[in-house]
Each structure stands twice: as C-alpha cells, then as structure tokens.
Amino acid sequence: MREREHVADEGVSRRASSAALLLRALVESARAAGVDGDGLLGAIGVPQAVVEDASGWVPFETMARAWHLACERSGDPDFGLHAAESTPPGTYGALEYATMSSTSLVDALQRAVRYYAALGSLGDSTMLQRGGLVRIGLSPRCEMAPGAARHFVEHFFALLVTRGRLLTGGRLKLLRATFAHAAPASTAEHRRIFAAPLEFGARANELVAESQGLAVPLRSSNPELLEPLERAAATMLEGRVQDVVARTRAVVPEVLRAGEPGLSGVARRLGVSARTLQRRLGERGTSYADIVDEVRRELAHREVALGTRSFGEIAFLLGFSQASAFDRAFRRWTGSTPSAYRSASSSRERVNRRGRAPSK
Numbered sequence: 001m002r003e004r005e006h007v008a009d010e011g012v013s014r015r016a017s018s019a020a021l022l023l024r025a026l027v028e029s030a031r032a033a034g035v036d037g038d039g040l041l042g043a044i045g046v047p048q049a050v051v052e053d054a055s056g057w058v059p060f061e062t063m064a065r066a067w068h069l070a071c072e073r074s075g076d077p078d079f080g081l082h083a084a085e086s087t088p089p090g091t092y093g094a095l096e097y098a099t100m101s102s103t104s105l106v107d108a109l110q111r112a113v114r115y116y117a118a119l120g121s122l123g124d125s126t127m128l129q130r131g132g133l134v135r136i137g138l139s140p141r142c143e144m145a146p147g148a149a150r151h152f153v154e155h156f157f158a159l160l161v162t163r164g165r166l167l168t169g170g171r172l173k174l175l176r177a178t179f180a181h182a183a184p185a186s187t188a189e190h191r192r193i194f195a196a197p198l199e200f201g202a203r204a205n206e207l208v209a210e211s212q213g214l215a216v217p218l219r220s221s222n223p224e225l226l227e228p229l230e231r232a233a234a235t236m237l238e239g240r241v242q243d244v245v246a247r248t249r250a251v252v253p254e255v256l257r258a259g260e261p262g263l264s265g266v267a268r269r270l271g272v273s274a275r276t277l278q279r280r281l282g283e284r285g286t287s288y289a290d291i292v293d294e295v296r297r298e299l300a301h302r303e304v305a306l307g308t309r310s311f312g313e314i315a316f317l318l319g320f321s322q323a324s325a326f327d328r329a330f331r332r333w334t335g336s337t338p339s340a341y342r343s344a345s346s347s348r349e350r351v352n353r354r355g356r357a358p359s360k
Helices: 002-006 020-032 037-044 060-074 079-086 093-100 105-118 146-168 188-194 223-240 244-257 263-270 274-283 288-306 311-317 323-334 338-356
Strands: 017-019 057-059 123-130 133-140 176-179 198-200 206-210
Touching: 017 020, 017 060, 020 037, 020 057, 020 060, 020 079, 037 060, 057 060, 060 079, 060 146, 079 146, 079 188, 093 105, 093 223, 105 123, 105 133, 105 146, 105 244, 123 146, 123 244, 123 311, 133 146, 133 288, 146 176, 146 188, 146 206, 188 198, 244 263, 244 274, 244 288, 263 274, 274 288, 288 311, 288 323, 288 338, 311 323, 311 338, 323 338
Parallel strands: 176 198
Antiparallel strands: 017 057, 123 133, 133 206, 176 206
C-alpha cells in the first residue's frame, strides 16, 4: 500500500506533488556526484519502480527531502550547479526535445518555464517580458531545508543557462543573476556558469537578460519536428497531470503573466477548443473563472507575504490591468488590504524567528 501514495491515481493531489521524472533526474545527478542512488531512494521511501513510472508522482515533502539528502550526501558545496551541468540533453524526454526544436532561445525558455510548472516543480517559475528585458524567476512552493532550497534554485537557473548556451553556441548572455539566499563561502562556480553580475540576499531569485539578446536562433531548431514533438509533450503531460482542472491550473499563471487570461488562450496551450475546455471543467464541477480566481488568490497570498515585489508588480504578475483592481480583489479574498496583510505577515515572521532562536 505504501507504493500507492507515490503513484499517479485519482487519490493523489497534483497541487502538492511532483512528477517522478523530476525525482529520477535528481537521483541520476546525485549518482553522478558519487551518491548511492538506491540508498537515497530508500531513505525517502520511494521504490525504484515509481521513479521509472512514466506517470508517477511523489509528494512535495518527499521531493524536498530528496533534495536535502542529495545535497548533503554529495558533499559538494555547489551540488545544484554541478547537477545542472551533468544532466544529459534529453533527460526530460519529449518535453526537452520540443524545447530544443524551438525557433529561438526566447521561445525555448518560454516552453521550459511552462513545462517545468506543469511537472509540479517545487518552485513557481515565471517569465516576464517588459521594457526590453526578460526576467525569469523562481519562488519555492514548499518548505525546504535552507541548503536544499539554495541548491534547488541554483540548479534550475544553471540548467537554463547551460542548456541555452549549448543550443546557441554560447550566445546566451545575462545582465545579472540574483538570489534570495545568502552568498556561499565561494562564488567562483557561480561566476563561471552565469558569467554575469551576481547578487545574493536579493529580493527575489531572478535571471535578467535583454529581450533582443534572447531572440537568437537555436542550432537545434527544427520547425518540421516541433509540432509532432509538442503533441507528444502534451500527451506526456496529460498522462502526468490528474485531470483537466490541474492542467488548467498549471497554465493559468503563464497566461496571467502574458496579459491574456481569457479562456481561449488557455485552451490553445492545452491543445483543445475553448468550448471543449469549458465543458470538461463543468463536468468537474468548476469553471475557468473559478480556477483563475483561485490561482490568483493563492499567488497573491504568497507574493504579498513574501514582500519581494511591489504591489504594482504583483498586480501585473496576476494579470490585473490596474493596481486598484488587484487591491479590490485582495480585500475580497482576505478582508484586508495588501499592505496590512504584508505587515501582519512580517510581524508573524519576526515572532517565529525569535521563537526559533537558540536560548543563550
């Protein structure tokens, strides 16, 4: 019975689970770093069969523990960075091949961010294009040990950068890379991999580049293969996501950031007609409007409490045309203004920190 809690079925909540594909990639990276992969799986209670299951899922808590143990047992102070470099092309199957077949680097990054979210990543990945800049962000979605959280974020960013340079012949250039965690003892590997100004202890985890600089073509671009690969990727994701509700939730943050939160935009990304999507959501007892409101509410709670973005930035991120519209929606969700909610969250965090402080 233990195995069933890790296997995709109607009883597993995809909102709090990661695709086993992500765990498999992590275990292989740990093995490359000299970690006993079987011992790692045994420590987190996941059978090898689940890791190899194309439709398998594991709880967030299990995935977070896997990151913690992999980092700890590797003994590598830059495990996340090196794990990204050691991940062979094609590890993520049809999803990665579709990304590699994109016409340009910016298209590939958009697909990578979308697929990463659909796989139930431990972090919410975002990509915003505005004012001639592209900003790729990552915010953890669950509790992780501080060290593991650092390596998780650095791994995602390093994977995007190393893959981007591989596919463009080294033409990916960053303006800066910022990290919310404190600087490690040595940042030599960070400087080597990101080749850009670094900031630690920043407001948010973010890669920043010029839009024009990301418009470069990919050496692996293959328009003839892109459409069938996207269909294969959609089929792969459909087998990984519990139902149309979870699939819709995975896409909504992207369309909100793109400023096109309408039903047709989501349906297009899911490969169905708007009418079909509306009907299937109705069969599940919900509606597109309800899902958008729910996703906005969850993201708003987290972003306001984090305090790393201005309220105007959060409004834009959630697809509101004006900050005043976001303010009204937040009052409806919480009965409080964003500023009051943030202040209360900061006060609670200060109290929690004092409570965690060791006695002298």
